[in-house]
Amino acid sequence: MTTRKLLLLSGDGIGPETMGEVRKFIAYMNEAHSAGFELEEGHVGGVAYDTHGQSISETDMAKAMAADAVLFGAVGGPKWDSVPYDVRPEAGLLRLRKEMELFANLRPAICYPALASASSLRQDVVEGLDILIVRELTGGVYFGDPKEITDLGNGQKRAVDTQVYDTYEIERIAGVAFELARTRSNKVTSMEKRNVMKSGVLWNEVVTQTHKANYQDVELDHMLADAGGMQLVRWPKQFDVIVTDNLFGDMLSDVAAMLTGSLGMLPSASFGAPDEKTGSRKALYEPVHGSAPDIAGQGIANPIAMLASFAMCLRYSFNMVAEADQLEKAIANVLDRGVRTTDIASDGIKPVGTVEMGDTVLAEFKSLMG
Ligand code: NAD
Numbered sequence: 001m002t003t004r005k006l007l008l009l010s011g012d013g014i015g016p017e018t019m020g021e022v023r024k025f026i027a028y029m030n031e032a033h034s035a036g037f038e039l040e041e042g043h044v045g046g047v048a049y050d051t052h053g054q055s056i057s058e059t060d061m062a063k064a065m066a067a068d069a070v071l072f073g074a075v076g077g078p079k080w081d082s083v084p085y086d087v088r089p090e091a092g093l094l095r096l097r098k099e100m101e102l103f104a105n106l107r108p109a110i111c112y113p114a115l116a117s118a119s120s121l122r123q124d125v126v127e128g129l130d131i132l133i134v135r136e137l138t139g140g141v142y143f144g145d146p147k148e149i150t151d152l153g154n155g156q157k158r159a160v161d162t163q164v165y166d167t168y169e170i171e172r173i174a175g176v177a178f179e180l181a182r183t184r185s186n187k188v189t190s191m192e193k194r195n196v197m198k199s200g201v202l203w204n205e206v207v208t209q210t211h212k213a214n215y216q217d218v219e220l221d222h223m224l225a226d227a228g229g230m231q232l233v234r235w236p237k238q239f240d241v242i243v244t245d246n247l248f249g250d251m252l253s254d255v256a257a258m259l260t261g262s263l264g265m266l267p268s269a270s271f272g273a274p275d276e277k278t279g280s281r282k283a284l285y286e287p288v289h290g291s292a293p294d295i296a297g298q299g300i301a302n303p304i305a306m307l308a309s310f311a312m313c314l315r316y317s318f319n320m321v322a323e324a325d326q327l328e329k330a331i332a333n334v335l336d337r338g339v340r341t342t343d344i345a346s347d348g349i350k351p352v353g354t355v356e357m358g359d360t361v362l363a364e365f366k367s368l369m370g
Contacts, residue, residue, distance in 0.1 A: 002036045004318055007067035009044040009060070009096075012080075012089060013291025014354075015073025017299065018306035021358030022071060025310060028362065029323070033369070040067065044096070045075025045089035045291075055092030064096055065282075069317035071310060072096070072286035077293040093286075097137065100282040102270035103169070104176040105137040105249065106312070107288065109236070109256040109266075110328075114335040115344060118261040121233065126259050131239045132184065133256050134177040135249025137270060139169045140199075142246050163199045165245065170206035176271065177243035178215035187219040187240035191228040191248055203245065225252065232256055263289040264302030264343045267309035269316060283317045285309040295342075299353045302341040304331055307361060323369070330364035 006026070010019040029035035042060030043051050051057075055075075056064075064070050075089035085091075096102070111119065111129035119126045144162030151157050174190070181188045190207040194200035204222055211220045223231065225248040231238065232255050244252060257266050266289065272282035287305030295301055308331060315324035338349055339360050345351040352360070 004035065004037045005040065005066065005068045006037050006313075007040045007042055007060075007063050007070045009042050009056075009064070009070060010047075010073040011043075011045040011075040011092075011291065012047055012077050013074055013293050013296035014289075014301035015045075015075070015291055017296070017301050017354050018287065018303040019071065019073045021303040021354065021361075022306055022310045024358060024362050025307070025327070025365065028366065032366075033323075035320070035323075044072065044092040046077055046080040046083075048092055049080060049083055049087055049089065053087065055087050055089055056095055061095065061099060064100060064284075068280065068283075069313050070096065070100075070284040071306075071313060072284055073306065074287065074289065074291040076291045077296070096284060097270060100270075100284060101138065101272040102282065102284055103136060103138040103273070104173055104271040105135040105253075106176075106180070106269045106271070106316075107133045107135065107253040107257060107266070108268075108312075109133065109253075109260050111260045112265070112332050112335050114332070114338075115261045115265070118344065118346070119259055121236075121259055125235065125237075129236055129259060130184075131236060131256060132180060132241045133249060133253040134173065134180065134241060134243045135253055136165075136169065136173045136245050137249075138246075139165055140246035163197065163245075163247070165199050165202060167202070167206050170203050171210050172273065174207045174210040174243060175214070177241050178211065178218050181218045181241040182215075185240040186217070187221070188215075189221045189223055189228070189239055189242050191223050191225040191242060191244040191252065193225050193248075194222075195224060199245070207243070228252060229255060232259070257288060262302065262343045264305055264341065265308070266305050267312050269309070269312045271316070280317070283313070285313040285317075299355065300342050300351070301354045302343050303354050303358045304341075304361075307331060307358070326368040327361075327365055330361050330368055333364050333368075334360050 010016040111126040116127040141163040144164035192200035192203040194204045311324045311327040314320040342351040
């Protein structure tokens with residue numbers, strides 16, 4: 001039987017509550033479908049600080065490095081606002097991204113038909129939307145040197161951030177985007193600012209070369225990132241996969257995400273390079289939302305972003321495409337039937353809690369799986 005090593009890092013706030021719903025799916029799939037998930041547990045964020053005085057312990061870091069995939073809940077909260085900077089909760093997530101070398105961040109923006117009316121855009125603009133933003137996560141202006149504020153000595157200061165990309169960084173993120181496009185609608189739009197930035201000129205050149213060398217079967221468009229931002233809110237359905245750098249990706253993925261409604265609905269995945277021997281990639285899956293301290297412990301958090309992150313894990317780390325499809329379909333069907341948590345509640349519908357939403361999606365998943 002295949003063994004699938006999965007590390008669960010639930011974290012803080014609503015993290016453990018939403019992760020609890022994923023556990024039920026794992027237990028069911030192991031029992032009824034011999035899925036072979038082998039679970040490890042660890043601490044990250046505030047809970048790790050309380051337990052080990054670190055935002056993630058060496059032992060848990062080693063488990064993350066050895067796992068086939070990591071499922072991450074959320075970290076942070078007011079309780080840890082005054083802990084030292086290098087052991088703050090977010091440092092655990094940054095360390096995971098850095099040491100697992102997770103250079104590709106994937107954020108799908110899918111608009112479930114039942115929630116189209118909740119978008120700030122017109123229903124016909126977002127209904128049926130299904131796009132994927134692929135953001136470069138470990139390079140660019142967030143990491144480039146120099147990064148400093150200098151006192152100029154005349155009452156003025158100068159702040160410098162450096163946008164820097166090497167060819168290999170652009171090649172590998174473009175490769176991820178083209179490969180993902182092949183599993184979807186086969187179209188990539190690359191976004192940069194080649195009109196004003198040298199890094200944009202190189203980005204455009206390398207994406208074009210990568211396409212020519214290996215991916216000519218995929219349709220490729222280039223768009224300036226500012227125009228891309230406009231097009232995302234004008235007619236987002238024109239896009240399939242968007243590939244862009246760290247800074248533009250940060251902003252454009254937030255815009256795309258909010259086209260679809262609540263933060264409680266949005267999954268994400270981050271990938272490293274493929275292993276030379278096995279071909280499998282290090283991967284971490286997490287909801288886009290944080291630890292939601294305002295509702296933590298009340299049993300009302302929406303578990304769908306966490307469940308949809310697990311669906312991405314099934315699809316991308318374990319190639320369990322049918323199961324991923326059915327889980328995503330189960331979520332859509334349950335929403336179609338009007339089942340809602342508080343964050344997506346509509347008039348006249350009594351919202352359900354975290355556990356009831358999880359149970360309802362699981363029951364639907366079981367019936368779809370037969
Ligand atoms: P947040 O995403 O935690 O919450 C923003 C708002 O959305 C809150 O009103 C919250 O109740 C609501 N919300 C979020 N997820 C929800 C869900 N699943 N169901 C229902 N409602 C949901 O962002 P914030 O309030 O800015 O940050 C809170 C803490 O989380 C901070 O400590 C922040 O640093 C941390 N944070 C962590 C991550 C992460 O772990 N990846 C991401 C963002 C923020």
